[in-house]
Each structure stands twice: as structure tokens, then as C-alpha cells.
Amino acid sequence: MSDLASLEQRALAELNACKDEAELRAWHAKYFGKQGEVLLAVKKVGEVPPAERRAYGQEANRIKEALTKAYEAASQKEKEKALSRDLESDALDVTLPGRPVRRGRLHVATQDLRRITAIFADMGFQVYRSRDVEDDLTNFELLNMPPHHPARDMWDTFHTTTPGVLLRTHTSPGQIHVMRECCPKPIRVILPGMCYRYEAITARSEIMFQQVEGLAVGNHVTMTDLKGTIIAFARRLFGKNRQVRIRSSYFPFTEPSIEVDMDCMVCSGKGCGLCKGTGWLEIMGAGMVHPVVLKNGGYDPERFSGFAFGMGVQRTSMLMYGIDDIRYFWANDLRFLNQF
């Protein structure tokens, strides 16, 4: 009997000494586990002499119940303590103002495309959307580049697995679509859109970029109209004192072809890092629509003439902001995009 009493005292003392849940669990295993001391004590009733057996059994059962209750009380207390600890540490101040939702903005490419579009809209140009996936016929052949034409080398093309279907390498095939739709009415449109080139991506060249194509067709459209349009545009976009220079160049779909340079807005033509010391920045290619292209569009080149121009939107943005690497545009880096 004294064994039982000492067992109870020892167990209670150890229980009170438990400081956390892990210790409680260890205590429970020690006394109530498979080989737990309390359970063994209860089982030992069989070894007790018959005279004492009843008293021993009662006492053992009482101790078992008492210790069970004590354990439950202790673990309940421990749980409450843990809960209040959690409440305290995870306390949430519901009166704090919420985190602001980060507001997006228009991509720099969209902003600049809209700026360019707005300038031409003021001059009476309408926007015509052409397709991104083109056929060889419209992208090359109808633009005066029959198969094997040497000038096809000027564009590195993404061909598809369907023969003759490709991603447009420039916005110029849109000229054919517009002319065929509008003929014989006069035309004054710009054709903005993405172009695709099968090229190595470098600081100067991307595999996709936006172009803005311009096309005017009418009865007396001349090179002076082209020149005036370009100068007006350059001065609206880059500042009213800009000078423009025209260079002879070559595109298969224009004759004569020109390239347009603008005096460098950083150094005003003296030569600096942006213009690489030349004083001039190339802003677009242009020319008078080739008679073959007019004919392919449905217009009689004897009665109609037209001019066309094309510029890269990203190239223009790079000039305007002094960006030195075209790869920033589609890299989705917020540190870049946030600046516009």
C-alpha cells in the first residue's frame, strides 16, 4: 500500500513540474503508456495476497483516476496558455489602413505609339490595323520582291511550317491591304503594329518590335508632301527646332527611296555619344510608292502617286529617353517600366 502512495506522490510532483506540452506528453507515456507505471500497478493486483486484494484494487483505481484527472487538468491549462500566447503574438490590428493596391500604367511602347498616332491623326491620317501573320505574297511579292529577289536578304524572316505563311517582317504588307480595300479613293493612313525578325537579340535588335507605317495615295502626292509630313512630325515629337536631312537609300517598294536623319537633340549636330559623333540620328525610312506596288494595290500609277514611310517605335523611344538597350522593352522589369 505504501508503494501506491509513494507512486501517487511522485507522479503528482512530476506532473506539477511539467512546463510545456512535450513534457506533459512524456509524463503521460511514463505513467500511462503501455509499460506505464500506473497501469502496471493496477495489473499487479493479482499478485497481492487475497486479504489485501480488495483494498489494493480500490486504492490503485482511485490513484489511476485521480492522476488521469490531474493530467487532463494540467494539459487543459497548458492548451489555454498556448492559445493565449498565440493570440498575443499574432494580434492583428484591424484598424490599420489596408495596403494600397499597386496601380498599373500603360507600357512605354503603348504610350509612345499613342503619342505618334496622335500626331499623325492631327494631320488627317487614319489608323488601319493589319494582320501579324502574313503570306509571302503580301509581305514580299506584291511589294515588288519576287522570289529570289536580292533585297529579300534585308529581312530575316520567321517562316511557319505552312509554306508561304510567315510573321510579317515589316508593316508594309498593310499597304497592299489598305489599297485593295480603298481603291480608287485617295488614302491617308498609318499602320501601327508588331513586326517579327529572325535575328539574334542584341542591344540594337529584337525579334519583335513595333513599327508605324504611313501611306498616302492620291492624284498629286509628291516628294515635297512626304518631306513636309516628316518634318512636321519630327518637330512635333522631338522639338520645334529639329532639322531633318534626307539621304538616298533603297527599299524595293519605293522609288526613289530615302532615309531620314534628324539632327541630334542632345548635341544639336555637334557630335556626341548618342549620335556616335555624326551629329545625325536616323529616324525613319521612306520614299515614293513604287509603280509596281501601286498597281498591285489596284491604282493606276499613271494617274496616282503616293508616299510611304516606316519607323520603329522602340527605336524612337530609345532616342527620346536615351535608352541604350532595346531588350529592356519586353523584359518586364518594373524598375524600367516604372520610369515611364
Added chain:
Amino acid sequence: MKVPLNWLRDYVDLPGSIAGLVERLTLAGLEVGGVRLIGLPEPEGLHVKQEDRGPVWPPDKIIIGKVLQVERHPNADRLTLATVDYGAGQPKTVVTGAPNLKVGDRGQKVILALAGSVLFDGHANEKVLRELRPNKIRGVSSDAMVCSAYELGISDEHEGIILLEDHAPVGTPLADFMGDTVLDIDVLPNMARCMSMIGVAREVAVLTGQTLRLPAADLVAAGEPVEDKDKVQNNRRYR
């Protein structure tokens, strides 16, 4: 299309201003995308990119010479002593490690750079210009050197020194003999006629009002006729 102006001068007289020529060609549809200088200073009014500029060869310091003798270096196995006559005063004896000059060699035409020349350093890991100073190499003093193409900024070739043709005139400044300005012209598909030196020269002649000098082509007809030997397959004309 790379156009060395000295070669172009064989066919047409060029205007005095290179900057003017570059602008005229560019406006005429032969865009000059770059200009490379070989041993010459930057022409007036023209901007040349840093990487297209090399060391400038001073006429009094970088001179064509002739090897008089090559001796063993007393204190080094891999070095030799070359005595070079460069047309003025005493011949110079210089220490060199060039693998293409051997003990006993004589008569080779080489390029001698005197102290004070600024050249690419052949011993540095990166491309840096360095002034040549009189120096003692393994106990033998040397105040000039025979040059490689790398040191002169002609190419990245660094296997030995340049050996010139036998007719190279001893004592002539190298800048007068080999110095050149090379235009890099972006030839567009409609200008295929300019993918030759004579083609460019013809264009220059027209643009500057000069006369084109075609080389004499004295061809002699010989052998059997070639008609009917082959048929022209793709005789497309693009306009």
C-alpha cells in the same frame, strides 16, 4: 564593303577632305557605316569610333628598316639581338623575341619603332597603348623595337614581327608606306555594282567630277569557244 582609300586612289583622284567624301557617299546612298584608321590620325571633321582607331605612326619614329645581322642574346635563349639599318645615322641594335627572326638572318625588311612611339603593348593581357621607352633586357640595353601587326594596330595577329616585301624602301616612314583609311560602306541591294573597288571608284568619280582610271585589261582570246557549254539558269531581271 571595306574600301581602303589607298587602293581606291589607284582608280580615281579623291578630294582633300575625307569627311567630305564620307558625307557625299552617305547622301548618295552608299552609307559609310564606319571608318577604320591604320596608323593615321583622325581626319579633320570626321568622328572615328574608339575601337576603329589604332596607334598613330609618327613619321619620325616608326620607320622601315633592313636587318643587317641577327646575333644570339648573351643572357637569354629565347631572345636575339637584331641590328637594323633604318636609313639614318647608326644602325640600331634591338632585343627581340620574334620567332621569325633567327640567328644568322639578314636582309629582311622590318618595321622599326624608336623610343617615344606609342603602340599596343604586346605583353599586356588587354589591349592598351603604351609608350616605348629605352630599356635594359637581360643586361642588354635596347631603345627601339621591331614591331608585330598587333603592336601596330593592324590586326590581332601576334605571331612574330611583320616582314615586309623586298621592295619596301628603307628609311621611309611606315605611315607613308602602309598607313591607310578604310571606309566600311553598307552596300544596299540596288547598289550591287559597288561591291568592287572599281564600282566604288566609278561612283566616287561621278559624285566628285573626277575621271575614272580603269586598269588596262589586255585579254587575249585563246582556247576553244565556250558558247553552248552551259545555259544560264536564272536570268531574271528585277526592276
